[in-house]
Amino acid sequence: xxxxxxxxxxxxxxxxxxxxxxxxxxxxxxxxxxxxxxxxxxxxxxxxxxxxxxxxxxxxxxxxxxxxxxxxxxxxxxxxxxxxxxxxxxxxxxxxxxxxxxxxxxxxxxxxxxxxxxxxxxxxxxxxxxxxxxxxxxxxxxxxxxxxxxxxxxxxxxxxxxxxxxxxxxxxxxxxxxxxxxxxx
Numbered sequence: 001x002x003x004x005x006x007x008x009x010x011x012x013x014x015x016x017x018x019x020x021x022x023x024x025x026x027x028x029x030x031x032x033x034x035x036x037x038x039x040x041x042x043x044x045x046x047x048x049x050x051x052x053x054x055x056x057x058x059x060x061x062x063x064x065x066x067x068x069x070x071x072x073x074x075x076x077x078x079x080x081x082x083x084x085x086x087x088x089x090x091x092x093x094x095x096x097x098x099x100x101x102x103x104x105x106x107x108x109x110x111x112x113x114x115x116x117x118x119x120x121x122x123x124x125x126x127x128x129x130x131x132x133x134x135x136x137x138x139x140x141x142x143x144x145x146x147x148x149x150x151x152x153x154x155x156x157x158x159x160x161x162x163x164x165x166x167x168x169x170x171x172x173x174x175x176x177x178x179x180x181x182x183x184x185x
Contacts, residue, residue, distance in 0.1 A: 001079060001146070001147055002079070002080060002081075002144055002145070002146065003071075003077055003078065003079055003080065003144070003145050003146070003147065003150055003153075004067070004076075004077065004078055004079075004080040004142060004143075004144060005075050005076075005077045005142065005143045005144070005145050005150065005153040005154050005157050006075060006076040006077070006140055006141065006142040006143075006157070007075050007076060007140070007141050007157050007158065007161050007166075007169050008076065008138055008139070008140045008141075008169065008170045008171075009138065009139050009161065009166040009167070009168060009169060009170060010136060010137070010138055010168065010170065011129065011136075011137040011138055011139050014129065014137050017129070017139060017164065018129070020164055021116065021118065021127060021164070024118060024120075024163070025118065025119060026116040026117065026118045026127060027116055027117045027118075028114065028115075028116040029114075029115045029116055029117070030059070030114075030115070031112060031113065031114040031115075032058050032059040032112070032113055032115075033058070033059075033110070033111075033112055033113075034056060034057070034058040034109075034110070034111050034112075034113050035056070035057045035058075035108060035109075035110050036054045036055070036056050036108065036109040036110075036111075036174075036175075037054060037055045037056075037095070037105065037107075037108050038052060038053070038054045038105075038106040038107055038108070038109070038175050039053050039054070039055075039098050039103040039104060039105055039106060040103060040104050040106050041053070041102075041103060042101065042102030042103060042104070043102075047176075049069060050069035050070055050078075051066070051067060051068055051069055052065075052066070052067040052173060052175065053065070053066050053067075053098070053103070054067075055085070055091055055094055055095060055098075057091065058113075061084070062084070062085040062086070062087075062088065062090065062091035062094075063082050063083060063084045063085055064082070064083050064085060064094050065080065065081065065082040065083075066079075066080070066081045066082075067079070067080050067173075068080070070171065072154065074154065074158070074169075075154050075157055075158065075169075075171075076169075076171050076172075077150060077153075077154060080144075106175065106179075107175060107178060107179065109132065109133075109173075109174045109175055109178060110132075110133040111130045111131060111132040111133065111174070112130070112131040113128050113129070113130050113131075114128070114129045114130075115127065115128045115129075118160065120156055120159070120160055121156055121159075123143055123152075123153070123156050124143075125141060125142065125143050125156065125157070125160060126140075126141075126142040126143070127139065127140070127141055127142075128140040128142065130174075132174050132177075132178075134178055135174060135177055135178060138170070138174075139164075139166065141157050141160050141161055142157070143156060143157055
């Protein structure tokens with residue numbers, strides 16, 4: 001079983017943060033537009049169970065992702081199952097499938113994401129700097145881990161956050177921030 005170990009922070013100064021990451025040796029990838037359409041389960045409220053299901057469109061590619069409830073109190077660690085979808089028609093079919101099963105559309109999160117890989121203690125961390133429509137700028141520090149390596153992955157993610165002097169970890173997703181009355185900028 002794969003888990004996503006993640007920490008998210010609001011970014012007050014993007015230029016300074018990117019300079020810090022450059023000094024640490026990040027290898028930047030492409031910047032892409034992402035559109036995440038979220039759905040709610042027909043028999044249980046994902047807002048209450050701390051789960052999510054979304055269909056993501058990014059750089060012409062589509063995937064459907066399930067995220068399980070968080071399993072710790074420090075990082076945003078949760079099971080993640082992601083399935084690639086084919087061309088746009090497949091994404092449309094996935095939306096129709098969810099609707100036929102009783103899932104209801106909740107909202108869309110749109111963002112511009114710049115990703116990079118940061119080698120840290122022989123671990124390839126994924127760094128994402130997101131400009132989220134309606135919210136602002138955020139950084140996500142992420143590492144995929146097996147159940148056996150969760151503790152190490154959590155430590156590595158926290159070490160990088162500390163090295164970048166990030167404060168005020170946000171343990172909810174962008175959808176929750178958008179739907180809440182107040183959110184950190």
